Structure formats: C-alpha cells, structure tokens
Amino acid sequence: xxxxxxxxxxxxxxxxxxxxxxxxxxxxxxxxxxxxxxxxxxxxxxxxxxxxxxxxxxxxxxxxxxxxxx
Amino acid sequence: xxxxxxxxxxxxxxxxxxxxxxxxxxxxxxxxxxxxxxxxxxxxxxxxxxxxxxxxxxxxxxxxxxxxxxxxxxxxxxxxxxxxxxxxxxxxxxxxxxxxxxxxxxxxxxxxxxxxxxxxxxxxxxxxxxxxxxxxxxxxxxxxxxxxxxxxxxxxxxxxxxxxxxxxxxxxxxxxxxxxxxxxxxxxxxxxxxxxxxxxxxxxxxxxxxxxxxxxxxxxxxxxxxxxxxxxxxxxxxxxxxxxxxxxxxxxxxxxxxxxxxxxxxxxxxxxxxxxxxxxxxxxxxxxxxxxxxxxxxxxxxxxxxxxxxxxxxxxxxxxxxxxxxxxxxxxxxxxxxxxxxxxxxxxxxxxxxxxxxxxxxx
Numbered sequence: 176x177x178x179x180x181x182x183x184x185x186x187x188x189x190x191x192x193x194x195x196x197x198x199x200x201x202x203x204x205x206x207x208x209x210x211x212x213x214x215x216x217x218x219x220x221x222x223x224x225x226x227x228x229x230x231x232x233x234x235x236x237x238x239x240x241x242x243x244x245x
Numbered sequence: 246x247x248x249x250x251x252x253x254x255x256x257x258x259x260x261x262x263x264x265x266x267x268x269x270x271x272x273x274x275x276x277x278x279x280x281x282x283x284x285x286x287x288x289x290x291x292x293x294x295x296x297x298x299x300x301x302x303x304x305x306x307x308x309x310x311x312x313x314x315x316x317x318x319x320x321x322x323x324x325x326x327x328x329x330x331x332x333x334x335x336x337x338x339x340x341x342x343x344x345x346x347x348x349x350x351x352x353x354x355x356x357x358x359x360x361x362x363x364x365x366x367x368x369x370x371x372x373x374x375x376x377x378x379x380x381x382x383x384x385x386x387x388x389x390x391x392x393x394x395x396x397x398x399x400x401x402x403x404x405x406x407x408x409x410x411x412x413x414x415x416x417x418x419x420x421x422x423x424x425x426x427x428x429x430x431x432x433x434x435x436x437x438x439x440x441x442x443x444x445x446x447x448x449x450x451x452x453x454x455x456x457x458x459x460x461x462x463x464x465x466x467x468x469x470x471x472x473x474x475x476x477x478x479x480x481x482x483x484x485x486x487x488x489x490x491x492x493x494x495x496x497x498x499x500x501x502x503x504x505x506x507x508x509x510x511x512x513x514x515x516x517x518x519x520x521x522x523x524x525x526x527x528x529x530x531x532x533x534x535x536x537x538x539x540x541x542x543x544x545x546x547x548x549x550x551x552x553x554x555x556x557x558x559x560x561x562x563x564x565x566x567x568x569x570x571x572x573x574x575x576x577x578x579x580x581x582x583x584x585x586x587x588x589x590x591x592x593x594x595x596x597x598x599x600x601x602x603x604x605x606x607x608x
Contacts, residue, residue: 231413
C-alpha cells in the first residue's frame with residue numbers, strides 16, 4: 176500500500192532517475208542533446224507527477240497582479 | 246519497400262524544415278510566437294519567419310531563398326538555426342509523415358471549473374454546492390475568501406469536497422493569525438486535492454518553496470476583497486499547453502464550461518458579472534446551467550475579440566469577459582490588459598484598478 180502511494184518518480188531506481196524518458200532519446204543526435212537531456216532529467220519529477228494526477232493548469236480566476244519581485 | 250509506401254520516393258527529395266506538431270506558430274500584428282505546447286513555453290519570432298513557416302511550409306531552403314530573391318539568405322539561415330536551437334523542428338525528406346495536431350476540443354464534463362466566493366456574510370451550504378458541482382463533473386474549484394479566514398472555515402469547505410470527484414482546489418484566503426505556513430502545509434496534507442493556496446492582505450510578501458506534492462503556498466500584500474479584483478491579464482496568467490491552446494481555437498478560455506457561485510449565492514458565469522441565473526438556495530446548478538443563455542459567452546474566442554485577434558498571445562491568454570474596454574461591446578478587449586499588439590509593448594497600468602489596494606500604499 177505504501178509503495179502504491181509513492182509517486183512514479185520515487186519508485187524509480189537511482190539509475191533510472193538519471194535516464195531521459197525513452198521517447199526523447201532520439202535527441203541524442205541533436206547538437207543540443209546535452210542541454211536537452213539534462214533539462215528533461217531535471218524536470219522528470221514534475222512530469223512523473225503529471226502522469227499520476229493531471230492538474231488543472233488554467234487559472235480559474237485572475238485576481239493577483241503581476242509579480243515583479245518574486 | 247514498394248514505391249506505393251510513404252517515404253519511398255523521399256530518398257532523393259531535398260529535406261524541408263518540419264515543425265514538431267506541438268510547436269505551433271501564432272502570428273501577431275507586430276511579431277509572432279512559436280508555442281511549444283509540450284514544453285509549455287513560447288519564443289518570439291519575427292513575422293518574416295512566421296511567413297516562412299506558414300506560407301512556405303514544405304518548401305526547401307533553396308526554394309525559400311529564391312522566393313525572396315536571395316535578398317535575405319543570411320537571415321533565412323539564421324531563422325532555421327534559431328528553430329533548430331530551440332528544438333522546434335527538424336529536417337525531413339518526408340514531411341507528410343508528420344501531420345498537424347487535431348486542435349478540436351472536447352470534454353466529457355458539463356462544467357470543468359468553478360468559482361465559489363465567500364465573505365463574512367456568506368451562508369453557503371457547502372455540502373449541497375459541492376455535490377451539485379460533482380454531478381456536473383467539475384474537476385477544478387477555486388474558493389475565494391475575501392475576508393480574514395480562520396482554519397475552521399477553510400476546513401469546513403474542504404471537508405465538503407473530501408469525497409467528491411474534484412481533482413484540484415485552489416484556495417484564496419484573507420490573512421489571519423491562524424494562517425501560518427505550518428498550518429497551511431498541514432491543511433494541504435489533510436486535503437491532497439489542494440493545489441495552490443494564496444493568502445491575500447498579508448503583512449509581507451512571501452513565496453514558500455513548493456511542497457513535495459507540488460502544492461504552492463504564497464502570501465501577498467494585495468487586498469483582494471471583492472470580485473472586482475479579478476480579470477488581471479499578464480504573462481503570469483498565460484497558459485501554454487495543448488488543452489488551453491485547443492480550447493482557445495473555438496471557445497472562451499476563461500468562461501467556457503465555468504460556473505460560479507458568488508458570495509450571496511447567486512449563480513453566474515463569473516462572479517464579476519451582473520447577470521444571475523438564480524440563487525443556489527432556490528435554483529439547482531443543473532437548472533441554472535440548462536437556462537438558454539448560460540452558455541452564450543462560452544464560444545466567444547480570441548479570434549472574434551477586437552485587438553486580441555491581432556495579438557500573438559491570443560491562444561495562451563486566459564481572457565476576461567467581465568471587465569471590458571467597452572462595456573457595451575462583448576467583443577472588446579479586456580480592460581485590464583495593457584498589452585498593445587501593434588507596438589508589442591506592455592504599458593504600465595494607468596491606475597490601480599478598482600477593488601485593488603496595496604497595504605501601505607499612498608492614497
């Protein structure tokens with residue numbers, strides 16, 4: 176039960192966490208591959224979370240002014 | 246491979262530049278953008294490059310350079326280097342293998358998102374409202390408490406949503422001594438549907454690091470004490486994703502499939518609007534939704550709105566139909582938008598919009 180509650184990313188082995196998602200591996204041929212792969216690896220926890228529960232991305236209301244200093 | 250198979254004839258074909266299907270150029274009056282719907286970002290491009298990507302799609306570089314009389318060869322090479330650098334596309338001898346995305350937007354939910362306003366005088370039956378929203382398939386709710394809130398009040402609202410189908414709850418609450426970061430973190434742990442908490446009227450601005458679950462907690466000094474504060478248009482409210490981009494082609498990205506209950510219980514498209522479809526104590530949300538005019542504003546898309554139709558942000562902007570530059574014209578630009586697509590500049594707001602005050606600001 177406890178294992179099921181973890182996010183997909185947490186269930187990956189440390190080695191697997193370093194891997195780029197399979198669908199992006201074709202980018203190894205790209206001149207910007209290193210930056211791309213690292214960005215994808217960095218964002219993996221976020222995307223892995225996204226596979227589990229899709230959040231509603233649109234703002235429902237818009238009461239806050241633009242942040243200048245955050 | 247037989248000659249009838251796709252790609253068989255492509256071996257001898259000059260490669261052409263093909264945008265990834267999720268990278269979609271949008272033209273504005275002065276400049277354009279390429280929206281990367283997968284990475285949720287955009288980059289500005291000159292309108293000349295937009296023309297190459299749209300009118301001359303499928304042509305080789307040599308053909309494109311020839312079309313412009315070899316006057317802009319260097320710029321054209323730079324354009325394609327830019328597109329490759331940002332990974333917006335690739336060279337392909339078989340571009341027909343990569344069709345455009347279908348931008349048709351459909352959803353099974355009768356209502357996708359809802360606003361519930363609360364103030365000191367509200368007498369909402371949260372259980373009844375949440376049950377009805379659940380029946381309508383609502384998946385996202387924003388609760389806006391305009392007054393100083395206690396944890397007990399917030400818990401009462403959240404308890405009503407505990408067993409429903411909602412997937413996300415945004416909370417906007419007035420600052421009170423009980424709303425400490427620790428208390429709000431605890432609340433977010435108790436109610437995993439919470440995705441964002443904003444505390445307004447706080448003595449100082451604070452942005453807490455996102456929780457492990459992705460929940461963000463933010464303290465803001467702005468006083469958000471009524472629906473009049475809503476309708477802000479700025480890049481912070483742009484959403485660059487497939488769902489919003491597709492919805493924006495034919496629908497209003499703010500009001501489509503939205504239902505609101507204002508602080509007095511009036512059922513509206515948006516709490517800032519005057520038109521009520523009945524009070525939630527007397528009329529069910531289903532009956533309000535069934536009224537002929539309820540969905541009338543849902544289909545006002547950005548391509549129909551003056552000025553917005555010339556804006557490169559039109560499919561990532563989440564619009565506002567409550568506060569308009571011309572109150573008599575439903576198709577006029579949002580009054581709180583300071584972007585001018587004809588100069589490509591954001592103007593500083595002329596004054597502080599009604600309903601917004603900053604603590605400590607001079608009169």
